[in-house]
Amino acid sequence: MANSASGIQITTDVINQHNSFRQRNTNQNRYIMYKLSDDFTEVVVAEKGPTSHNWSDFVSALPKDHCRYATVLYEYQKGNDGERAKIVFVLWTPDNAPSKEKMLFASTKNTVKQNLQGINIAIQATDIDEAEEDIVKEKCNKFSR
Secondary structure (H helix, E strand, C coil): CEECCCCCEECHHHHHHHHHHHCCCCCCEEEEEEEECCCCCEEEEEEEEECCCCHHHHHHHCCCCCCEEEEEEEEEECHHHCEEEEEEEEEECCCCCCHHHHHHHHHHHHHHHHHCCCCCEEEEECCHHHHCHHHHHHHHHHHCC
């Protein structure tokens, strides 16, 4: 387990599930959402979305009043270069989430990102407008140059 500056641990299960998620030929998930345990001591898996889901399905699954980390396999077309795929890290901190939860998520973010290998793009969103697919695609296209 890895510890963050806030004292919150990133469980081995979270790291192992993310590592399996990165294996694109055997991965069965479009995204994995992570949350803090009920006692605020660990980052744990909250939910997974099947590969049949798309970005809109992922955004629809984000809770309205709780924070989440997520890794999303985002697939997109890049002009004549064809189909591309990137792993997007999302920090979701909606405005109406509890203040303590938002502070803990913000202070643990870097440790979570460092322990989840293979992240290509990171976004932070506080409302649905900040998680629009156009924003993600633009970041992915910049990364692909």
